Amino acid sequence: MADNKLYEALNVSRTASDTEIRRNYRKLAKEYHPDKNPAAGDKFKEISFAYEVLTDPQKREIYDRYGLKGLQEGDNNFAGAEDLFGHFFGGGGPFGGLFGGFGGGGLRHAQRRGPRRGENTVHRLKVSLEDLYNGKVSKLQLSKNTICTACGGEGGPAGALQPCRTCSGRGVKVTITQLGPGMVQQMQSRCQDCDGEGEVINERDRCQVCMGRKVTPQTKLLEVHVDKGMKDEQRITFRGEGDQMPGVEPGDVIIVLQVRRTVRVC
Template sequence: MVKETKLYEALEVDPACSDADLKKAYRKLALKYHPDKTGGASSAQFQDIGHAYDVLSDAQKRQVYDQYGEAGLSGEAGPGGMGGLSPEDLFSQFFGGGGGMGGRGGRPSGPRRGKDVAHGLKVTLEDLYKGKTSKLALQKNVICEKCEGKGGKEGAVKTCNTCHGQGYRIILRQMGPMMQQIQQPCSDCRGEGEIINAKDKCKTCNAKKVVSVRKVIEVHIDRGMKDGRKIIFNGEGDQAPGITPGDVVIVLEQREHEHFRRVDDDLYYNAKISLVTALTGGKIHIKHLDDRVLVVDILPGEVIRPNELKAVMGQGMPTERHHDFGNLYIQFEIVFPASNWTDAKELDQLRSILPPAAPLPELPKETLTEEVVLTEMDPHQKAKAERGHMGVGDDDEEGGHPGVQCAQQ
């Protein structure tokens, strides 16, 4: 026994009618009362017909309406009381083509699209410099060929009568003066919307409609590609009945290199050279990412200072889809000799060759002076001194008072 019959009356059908009867009635009345056909005289009736069909053709809404009437649909429908669909949109979806008799455009419809699946691929900086083709084995779902994605024998799959194929049921609970709608998976079909007898289930996919297979794809890494670059394989995602497969997205993940650091299309390299090379010139070797050895000349008379940065133009990374290269930047670390590496006589000779030291300023005669010497520190003292040099005191490390902060320049 239904609570109200107003919507059934709008479509001129009995409350016990089937879905096919509803569809037939709507088709007949929508064509008869479409405003383009009647000159707008039947606009209100066309709205009522569309609203009635929108509710009664939805198993969930029909169940609520039959039990509680239109009052139970409060909050169920979207704008316009029709789940966000105007009567013209509903007409367009039902009959196809334009939105109205005059050919107004409707909303496009089609199969749902599956999710994209992302996989990370570890690559070296050498791979990105030279280019490479890698094979990657993936697991993916494909439509079961045995049952053609039906899950069972031909005609064995039945729509669940409990949830009318929705896969869920609407439970209404009294919450004070209000009725609360709760959506729960249908227990009869376990949320599938379909029921298959155990004896009729596909033995290959066990009624899941898809099977898992191993797919090997070839990933072409072009020269100059960067960390985080996405390589897309269209339509290679998981398959499922009624769904357009998504994409497989391969994300390049560059491993840290032992010697080179990449910034955009440039390379950075730290080179250690001796003090004599820094002062008098010489050569250094740099093994590049393609196994070439770059012979770098430091010209005599060209003094290299600690942490100085020099450039070798055009020896960086190749630029993707272009034929030029970034630059190679070399930062020099000067390796000084150990203490007491030579005797006083040779030090005097060295002092005579090097530019003279800047003279100390003269002190007033009344200045009190004291001779002090430099000493080596143990690891604990050195760590404490380095923290202080960075403006971090012991109290900061222990959660006490903040130390002196470095001034902003």
């Protein structure tokens, strides 16, 4: 029987086009995004994983032919899938138990990888020794990218996005250099034409709000609670408050406390 778990996670059929998959992902990502639905973190990771597989032509082909087991065995990036799902989904959700009989013991050394995740943003907050002793609440204004609400993170109208011809939709360019007889060097770099997205959109079709960037800048005010007894260089983490990008789980905003140094003049 065909493995349809990833398609079911995105509410699409096995014959769904890239456009349908992306459209459904955007819709589900809005519904289950941790910013709007903090209790749906696992669901957001599941749909992000499904989106990552089904929008990659090579991974989708492997999945369609061999299922999740084929991804596990045929791609090192998925070789630690048993541990990955056990860690992220706790054995529950639509993927729970899928890897129970695949010989997990031999996979402990494999590379682990979850859904794509954005980088963390680090900010330093200057405080006094008195602030650390008594505690205080500071308000910090941050700028971050959020998914464009006008186009739903598509960059333009449905169907406007096309696979990048330069990298064939992979987002990376592979250069092979002949070093000598029987010796070649393979280099991989981000595709400059699509900025690593694997997709391009004509200028005339670009969303007029985000200009095809899929995200728009937003200012957000964070309340940083400095508790009594905190220390210099202690970190306060705001989960999922980093920059947003379609298909990417937002990173964290990390506030690092830094004690103001007083200079005495004799």
